[in-house]
Ligand SMILES: Cc1cc2nc3c(=O)[nH]c(=O)nc-3n(C[C@H](O)[C@H](O)[C@H](O)COP(=O)(O)OP(=O)(O)OC[C@H]3O[C@@H](n4cnc5c(N)ncnc54)[C@H](O)[C@@H]3O)c2cc1C
């Protein structure tokens with residue numbers, strides 16, 4: 055039997071890199087994908103040297119949905135699992151004035167992912183095996199003035215993952231939704247995040263690996279965000295709309 | 300955010316940024332030619348194990364995310380790494396394949412980039428020189444925004460300015476260097492207890508055939524016992540020297556638990572009496588004469604790493620480490636004189652290390668030169684600064700030099716006398732950094748770079 059392998063969409067992100075190491079450490083071969091080939095080729099070399107597994111790097115642009123089928127068909131060995139880490143926080147204010155930017159945020163966080171994940175889901179369905187992990191965000195649980203373009207797209211993605219889980223269950227394919235809180239990454243560099251609530255990418259990667267291995271459905275990372283979001287969701291809209299969040 | 304070196308002194312406000320964000324900013328700015336660019340002041344930083352202000356500046360560029368191991372030729376023992384790779388991680392990969400570092404500092408928690416920038420030395424300096432000697436090539440991002448390949452044949456001036464150049468020539472991106480072949484992960488060690496500094500020097504000079512040698516020196520004892528020490532010499536052990544258990548897997552160690560110092564020690568825990576006690580216990584632990592044993596590489600090379608965050612024992616005020624080297628010719632006379640000053644002050648640490656360096660290498664600002672080097676810690680107090688100012692003068696008279704990566708308080712006037720290639724270094728640096736971008740608090744303080752504010 056060939057070893058398990060993981061396809062990573064968004065491999066250049068700090069979280070994507072950490073996930074690659076976590077799975078490689080546990081014996082998975084790794085397929086890195088994204089738009090920065092040279093950087094990913096270095097990461098692939100590093101994964102092979104550190105963990106003694108096989109790793110490769112492939113160009114993939116989520117926004118070019120016309121290429122998605124050909125991209126997936128070109129994989130010689132289809133992966134055992136896929137994780138999407140792709141995300142774009144974007145600039146809320148800019149997106150509010152300029153629909154091109156708003157559309158880019160929405161597409162990157164939601165519709166582009168639907169395109170590629172549908173293709174992979176169909177393959178997994180046919181093979182009756184596999185696991186799919188979508189990294190969404192707690193920002194998708196309630197729209198807030200500071201990032202609701204991003205948040206609403208993540209909300210769409212979360213709902214998609216939930217439906218996908220329901221659909222794939224009967225085909226023996228497991229779907230995991232990951233809702234991170236704050237993570238110390240290039241996305242949040244320079245932001246003044248509360249230290250006690252901010253995780254390192256490596257912590258998030260461990261949480262994801264464990265949740266996937268245990269076939270959890272929804273994983274908050276760190277765990278306390280489940281309760282923080284529970285409170286945030288229960289604030290009545292009449293009050294919530296007045297808050298400066 | 301607040302940043303500091305390993306000595307917790309000084310602590311300053313800096314903007315910490317990742318290498319990838321810094322590169323993005325830099326390429327944006329190279330289009331604009333603005334005034335802000337001329338005033339910018341930045342320095343790379345790895346694990347922050349330098350003690351003082353070498354890796355502090357307005358903008359501090361962390362290399363820690365830039366940490367891919369790019370190539371490992373396990374047949375010939377050559378690796379290529381990105382500069383943010385941490386030594387402890389590299390060791391875990393090379394040792395099981397029968398390779399070790401050609402030079403290593405006393406802690407594993409440094410980056411390879413930091414090791415190049417400080418041109419670090421190990422206990423084998425007298426045989427194998429400093430780390431720079433084993434580097435085949437580097438890629439460097441200069442202040443002018445160019446990525447240059449540097450080696451002894453390509454851009455060689457810049458190569459030797461960058462080895463030991465304390466980040467002032469730019470950011471080292473990738474490093475290719477050769478490794479040392481080993482049969483086991485163990486060291487055959489001999490410890491020799493000697494009565495004073497003179498005996499210590501005799502043993503050092505009689506140990507030149509040993510690959511590794513270093514001494515723990517008692518900086519409190521006076522009179523006939525001035526500089527009493529335990530000298531440790533070592534060789535990589537052969538498989539035949541190991542016990543049965545060890546020889547089954549000679550390149551693997553069984554993992555040990557790490558202990559850490561959970562909080563800042565109150566500073567009264569470190570007074571002359573406690574130091575004296577410690578020194579006494581350490582000295583007595585080793586029986587008189589010579590002791591032989593087989594120990595694992597961590598115990599031999601990285602004894603302090605077993606106690607994470609030991610730097611906290613000095614409390615919030617922090618500490619300074621003082622390391623100097625004296626030419627061999629002046630050592631015999633001057634080392635005892637310096638030890639006497641330290642013993643009289645009674646504030647030196649238990650961490651005093653003595654070593655005999657071998658021939659000098661080519662790094663323009665590299666620290667090691669042939670002669671005796673001593674390193675020890677002091678609490679950051681005004682009494683310490685008075686003592687060290689005095690010692691600087693003695694070191695200067697004896698034509699010695701001070702190790703920059705340990706320094707946080709030296710005065711600029713001693714810089715030029717200690718480092719005779721300083722002006723060549725400055726020339727090479729200026730040619731590649733027209734905007735005077737890469738500067739640290741230390742380099743401005745020591746006037747290695749000119750402060751253009
Ligand atoms: C317990 C302990 C024991 C030690 N023992 C020894 C020893 O035996 N021998 C010895 O020689 N040293 C020793 N040192 C000092 C240590 O090896 C050096 O300070 C080393 O440079 C630290 O590496 P770092 O990654 O922490 O660098 P930092 O402290 O982050 O930076 C040190 C210097 O390197 C520069 N630098 C870092 N990365 C780069 C880069 N990518 N490109 C260009 N410049 C860069 C910085 O600008 C700065 O000037 C010891 C330190 C400690 C704490």
Ligand SMILES: NC(=O)c1ccc[n+]([C@@H]2O[C@H](COP(=O)([O-])OP(=O)(O)OC[C@H]3O[C@@H](n4cnc5c(N)ncnc54)[C@H](OP(=O)(O)O)[C@@H]3O)[C@@H](O)[C@H]2O)c1
Nearest residue numbers: 064066067068069089116117139140141191236237239241
């Ligand atoms: N950081 C946080 O606090 C936080 C909190 C909650 C959720 N999250 C989520 O966690 C995930 C990882 O976050 P991060 O902080 O590591 O973010 P990041 O560094 O900004 O990473 C985003 C990733 O998405 C990729 N990407 C963007 N557009 C793409 C496209 N068109 N095609 C292919 N790849 C594309 C990027 O690749 P390129 O290199 O090609 O740009 C990058 O790898 C994201 O989904 C994010 O929304 C993060």
